[in-house]
Amino acid sequence: MKPATAAIHGHAVMADATGATVVPVYQTVSYAYGTAEELADVFAGSAPGYVYTRMANPTTAALEARLTELENGIGGIATASGMAAIATVALGLLKAGDEIIAGAGLFGGTISLFKNVLGRFGIKTKLTCAAEADDVARAVTDRTRLILVETISNPGMEVPDLRALAGIAERANVPLVVDNTVTTPVLVRPGDFGAAIVVHSTSKFVNGHGTAMGGAIIDTGRFDWAGGPFEDIAARSEKGGRLALLSHLRNGTGRDLGGCAAPMNSHLMLQGLETLSLRMVRHCENARALALLLRDHPAVRRVDYPGLDDSPYRSRTVEQFGGRGGALLTLGLGSQERAFRFINALRLARNVANIGDAKTLVIHLASTIFREFDVETRMRMGVNADTVRVSVGIEDIDDIKGDFECALTKL
């Protein structure tokens, strides 16, 4: 099935005596068994079944199956948030002394997790320019255990060469983890370019309406866990085969961290998925039209949008995302004061710390999500004092343009 069809009919169609066309919300913590022996068998893995929603839930399983199909993976785990997905992968793979290589322009929460949380446990993170594969290659040491980039970095707006990074990861025998939140499988399936693991914040475009937090981890099947440097996962591969990582995360790290998806949220994600492909096309068209208007506007100093023809990432956008540049763009307005005045003058666009909503969203990054980073780190992330990030929604483009043009006259 093509993505637009798989997002509606993929994999998780459940046989239900009522004929319900929507996957039921199994709003339950646990699952009862008639005998002690039956439950013991399920715990031992010798019989199929659910035991506790922190490990698995039928509604969440439907979402996991559908996302796995969309990413062309071998299996997946849905989590409580995008951060829970990234934390579960990192803590499931790494130990003290290990090194991560990450793009400097990544989402601030990911960098904070790596530097501030994992750093306290002796895991080091090297920030590199993800768009320069040579920089990433130079950062590899015999302690590197994971390379993580975003398809389009939020907010750095860099587009890495996924195939080149997958080659570097393969030579180092470590997994390339790609955060596909911003592009979604409608624009790119990172596994097709060699990524080993795909992570998502489904709170964004997958959900599409800002109604639920969620995340996901998909194993693309590209990494040989039996031959990798992760001893406990390699040991699991004797029984779990290619599903060793997912078994390690579901029945180990993920279970023990407790960042499971809520069944109601999984239902909202399944609903969001049904319109994802339509929305992504509209998001991209609107973002490109707005980027063109802003690029030529005298009050705007800078526009970063990979879907523009003069973007340095144009050819990668064509090769990897079919020419679509996503919904995010950043603009520079000359000073923080002008950026604030602009945001305060907008009437349609909402001033919020989120992306991927049907609504157009804006935020001044340096004073909000990125305020905890020092100026030098912020600049490496592509966040200047005058930067405004826009997540372009799916409203009529004339109304979005009108709102921005009107606000720019107030500068």
Ligand SMILES: Cc1ncc(COP(=O)(O)O)c(C=O)c1O
């Ligand atoms: C690219 C990216 N990855 C991960 C996250 C974290 O996701 P969540 O907010 O669902 O924890 C975000 C949040 O903005 C993000 O933009």
